[in-house]
Amino acid sequence: MNEDLDPADLEFARRTRALLEDSAASLPARTRSRLTRARHAALARYSAAGGTRAGAASWQRWLPAGAISAAVLVALLTQGTQRPFPRAMQASAQTAASGDDLELLADRDALELAQDQDGAATDVDYEFYGWAVGAANDADSGVGT
Amino acid sequence: MNAFATLLPGANSPFRPRNTALQESTQQETRSMENFLAAVERKAFRIAQIALRHEDDALDAVQDAMLRLVKNYARRPSAEWPPLFYRILENCVRDVQRRRTVRARVLSWLPWGSADDEEFADPLEQAPDPAPQPPAQAQTAETMQALEVALAALPPRQRQAFLLRNFAGLDVASTAHAMGCSEGSVKTHHFRALRTLRARLGEYWT
Numbered sequence: 157m158n159e160d161l162d163p164a165d166l167e168f169a170r171r172t173r174a175l176l177e178d179s180a181a182s183l184p185a186r187t188r189s190r191l192t193r194a195r196h197a198a199l200a201r202y203s204a205a206g207g208t209r210a211g212a213a214s215w216q217r218w219l220p221a222g223a224i225s226a227a228v229l230v231a232l233l234t235q236g237t238q239r240p241f242p243r244a245m246q247a248s249a250q251t252a253a254s255g256d257d258l259e260l261l262a263d264r265d266a267l268e269l270a271q272d273q274d275g276a277a278t279d280v281d282y283e284f285y286g287w288a289v290g291a292a293n294d295a296d297s298g299v300g301t
Numbered sequence: 302m303n304a305f306a307t308l309l310p311g312a313n314s315p316f317r318p319r320n321t322a323l324q325e326s327t328q329q330e331t332r333s334m335e336n337f338l339a340a341v342e343r344k345a346f347r348i349a350q351i352a353l354r355h356e357d358d359a360l361d362a363v364q365d366a367m368l369r370l371v372k373n374y375a376r377r378p379s380a381e382w383p384p385l386f387y388r389i390l391e392n393c394v395r396d397v398q399r400r401r402t403v404r405a406r407v408l409s410w411l412p413w414g415s416a417d418d419e420e421f422a423d424p425l426e427q428a429p430d431p432a433p434q435p436p437a438q439a440q441t442a443e444t445m446q447a448l449e450v451a452l453a454a455l456p457p458r459q460r461q462a463f464l465l466r467n468f469a470g471l472d473v474a475s476t477a478h479a480m481g482c483s484e485g486s487v488k489t490h491h492f493r494a495l496r497t498l499r500a501r502l503g504e505y506w507t
Binding site for chain 1: 327331334335338339342343344346347356360363364367368370371372375441444445448464467468488492495496498499506
């Protein structure tokens with residue numbers, strides 16, 4: 157306040173300040189009410205936005221969920237691009253399997269062999285081994301000659 | 302039960318303590334900002350009213366300044382709020398003045414424009430209070446009115462420097478920050494404003 161001011165300037169400044177402060181202190185109730193509402197409106201917007209730090213907190217809170225969602229999305233997209241190839245492979249494999257089955261059904265001997273092989277995998281064919289042993293003994297003893 | 306309690310959402314969340322602290326911090330910021338705005342709102346209104354000579358426009362300017370300060374500078378240290386707020390307020394006052402100028406130009410081209418110009422000065426609001434006033438109070442009101450007229454007639458920079466230094470209570474550095482100029486310019490504007498006001502209002506101070 158003392159920038160090159162003489163005492164008369166300082167006194168004038170003091171009186172004007174007192175006058176202005178009186179006018180601010182004696183504002184009408186209607187004006188004071190509107191100022192209060194304006195202040196509350198400004199602060200309400202700040203609170204509604206959660207403040208700058210709260211905004212950052214919500215961003216951090218949703219970060220893991222966002223990362224998981226992004227990972228799932230990437231996985232789906234990657235699988236989507238590779239899906240035509242496995243489908244073709246599965247189709248060709250199914251076609252080949254069904255062709256083998258038809259050929260197996262058409263060939264009766266091959267079907268019986270396959271059934272025998274399936275049975276051999278689980279049960280021992282004692283009848284066959286008994287016959288084979290008997291046939292070998294008969295050959296050794298000259299039966300049928 | 303306790304094992305299930307630990308599975309509740311947020312029971313062991315690493316974000317929970319930080320969020321609580323942040324909410325408390327935000328509430329503290331809101332309280333600090335409310336205290337600041339409550340302390341300056343009346344002076345801000347008077348500064349805007351002296352510049353705009355219109356109560357509703359002054360209220361709009363103050364509300365706009367509050368919103369801008371809260372929106373953009375609430376995270377700044379509270380010591381920086383006064384110069385920032387008064388700088389924003391001056392910008393809001395200029396915005397209102399620009400809108401007035403544009404509106405006046407547009408309305409001047411319209412045949413009914415002169416009728417709408419009357420809304421700038423509501424005769425009911427401008428009418429003097431019919432209640433009898435004590436002589437001292439009437440003299441104070443007359444002096445205040447003369448001061449307002451003299452302040453409104455000042456160049457904007459001089460008026461701003463005078464009101465920020467002499468009414469808002471900012472020091473030279475904060476006033477320079479609020480006005481966006483050097484401290485030397487603040488001193489020059491303030492000194493010229495003071496001398497001009499003294500010359501115009503001398504009769505009211507004798």
